[in-house]
Amino acid sequence: xxxxxxxxxxxxxxxxxxxxxxxxxxxxxxxxxxxxxxxxxxxxxxxxxxxxxxxxxxxxxxxxxxxxxxxxxxxxxxxxxxxxxxxxxxxxxxxxxxxxxxxxxxxxxxxxxxxxxxxxxxxxxxxxxxxxxxxxxxxxxxxxxxxxxxxxxxxxxxxxxxxxxxxxxxxxxxxxxxxxxxxxxxxxxxxxxxxxxxxxxxxxxxxxxxxxxxxxxxxxxxxxxxxxxxxxxxxxxxxxxxxxxxxxxxxxxxxxxxxxxxxxxxxxxxxxxxxxxxxxxxxxxxxxxxxxxxxxxxxxxxxxxxxxxxxxxxxxxxxxxxxxxxxxxxxxxxxxxxxxxxxxxxxxxxxxxxxxxxxxxxxxxxxxxxxxx
Numbered sequence: 001x002x003x004x005x006x007x008x009x010x011x012x013x014x015x016x017x018x019x020x021x022x023x024x025x026x027x028x029x030x031x032x033x034x035x036x037x038x039x040x041x042x043x044x045x046x047x048x049x050x051x052x053x054x055x056x057x058x059x060x061x062x063x064x065x066x067x068x069x070x071x072x073x074x075x076x077x078x079x080x081x082x083x084x085x086x087x088x089x090x091x092x093x094x095x096x097x098x099x100x101x102x103x104x105x106x107x108x109x110x111x112x113x114x115x116x117x118x119x120x121x122x123x124x125x126x127x128x129x130x131x132x133x134x135x136x137x138x139x140x141x142x143x144x145x146x147x148x149x150x151x152x153x154x155x156x157x158x159x160x161x162x163x164x165x166x167x168x169x170x171x172x173x174x175x176x177x178x179x180x181x182x183x184x185x186x187x188x189x190x191x192x193x194x195x196x197x198x199x200x201x202x203x204x205x206x207x208x209x210x211x212x213x214x215x216x217x218x219x220x221x222x223x224x225x226x227x228x229x230x231x232x233x234x235x236x237x238x239x240x241x242x243x244x245x246x247x248x249x250x251x252x253x254x255x256x257x258x259x260x261x262x263x264x265x266x267x268x269x270x271x272x273x274x275x276x277x278x279x280x281x282x283x284x285x286x287x288x289x290x291x292x293x294x295x296x297x298x299x300x301x302x303x304x305x306x307x308x309x310x311x312x313x314x315x316x317x318x319x320x321x322x323x324x325x326x327x328x329x330x331x332x333x334x335x336x337x338x339x340x341x342x343x344x345x346x347x348x349x350x351x352x353x354x355x356x357x358x359x360x361x362x363x364x365x366x367x368x369x370x371x372x373x
Contacts, residue, residue: 004183006079006153019183024072025176026058031074043173060175063089063166071176072162076101078182080154080192086146087112089172090122092370095165100191100356101158107358110196111370112164114349116140116148117310119226120290122372133290136282139222139312142289152351154192155185167367190218190353195361198347198369201230202330205341207241210326211350213362218354219317220324223261227307228345229294231332234267234301235342238329244320253318258328262286262309269300276300278307286311312351326350 003012005019020033026043028036039045042058063069087094091113098108113119117140121131135142141149154160160180166172195211202208210223220242229235236258241251255261259268263286270279277300278291290308293300318324334340364370 001184001186004186005181006155006183006185006189008081008153017183019181022074022078022180022182024074024178024180026061031072031178031180060173063164063172063174065166065169065171068163068165069174070161070163072160072178072180074156074160074180076156076158076160076182077185078156078160078180079185080156080160080178080180081151082179083148083150083176084179085112085148085174085176087172087174089166089168089170089174090371091118092122092372093166093168093367094172095167095364097163097165098154098192099159099161099163100156100358103356103358105358105360107191108194109361109364110194110349112148114196114224114226114347115194116142116150117224117289117308117349118142118148119224119347119349120292120306120308120372121146131290131292133280133308134282135287135289135310137287137310137312138284138314140310152192155189156191157185167370190355191358192351192353193218193358194349194351196347196349196364197362198345198365200228200345200347200369201343202346204343207238207327207329208346208348210240210328210348211352212325213359214320214324214352214354215322215359216354216356217321218324218352219319220313220326220350220352221317222310222312222314222351223326224310224349224351225308225328226347227309229305229307229342230303230344231340231342232301232303233332233340235330235332235344236267237333237339238331238342240326240328242318243325243327244318245322247325258331261328262288262311264288278305284312285314324352 003015005017022031024031039058044056048055092111097106240255240261242253243251292306294304330342332340
């Protein structure tokens, strides 16, 4: 089959194809060829009043309190290849949804901060952006001052519909660009999915569920977690477990510890530092880009610390034929060298590809439950 412009990398960048590049932004809401930069009204109209058409008249949109805004409605076949956006809203109150091929249920449903591996960076609050953390990885980058980027390839056959809902009680401003291609999609290409969950606090002696209820053939490609610790001491002894294709009490895959799953070791601790401390890091496939050091005066194991962590299964996807469930334990230490089941504030995003249809997701938590305080 002739190269179709998908699966881009340095090895195939020189190959020609019949794929057509298109882009949706406030300067071209439909992505149509030759229709960009034609706006006569928009958020920049007053600034461009002396310059006229073509001079940044519509760089952004306003989303009213409670409004669901359609960002993209694309007829396929094709694939989303990159998304950039920056929002003035509180990010947990801004919900991204993506629908494939006229399905009634979204295949992506997630607050934008968590989707872009920034769960603790609560967006714009009290007049300024809070707790920015650089994320530098292959599929997700977050850059100064509040620039979200993702490079997950998202193929579709009939239609792609992307919405953003502002559940805040204030109007927000959104700048965005959705870059995509129109091209033939292989028969074996699956559909991108992402699902958000939060449990606060985690009930005692209960595993945290990252993903459950998945039905169909696919592969799991990543986890982001925003983990708030409610005890003193090290919190990451818990094991991640992947139950697939009929597994019951015991999974097929079981990790050895939370920091091990996120490709770190020994508490993410920089022992050479004075004093020793948790060490943020970013790599192409795994990282801890954000550590919020709580209310302590310097002890790295003081209570109320918060961690943002990602693990992308790009080179090692977790494949399943019929079903998948993913859980992780919250586990620390108690007296006598014994494990302590923790009751932490844990949120997550699971990322995976699968064949349609998408099973309905659990209902997204309401605004008060989503809020970070």
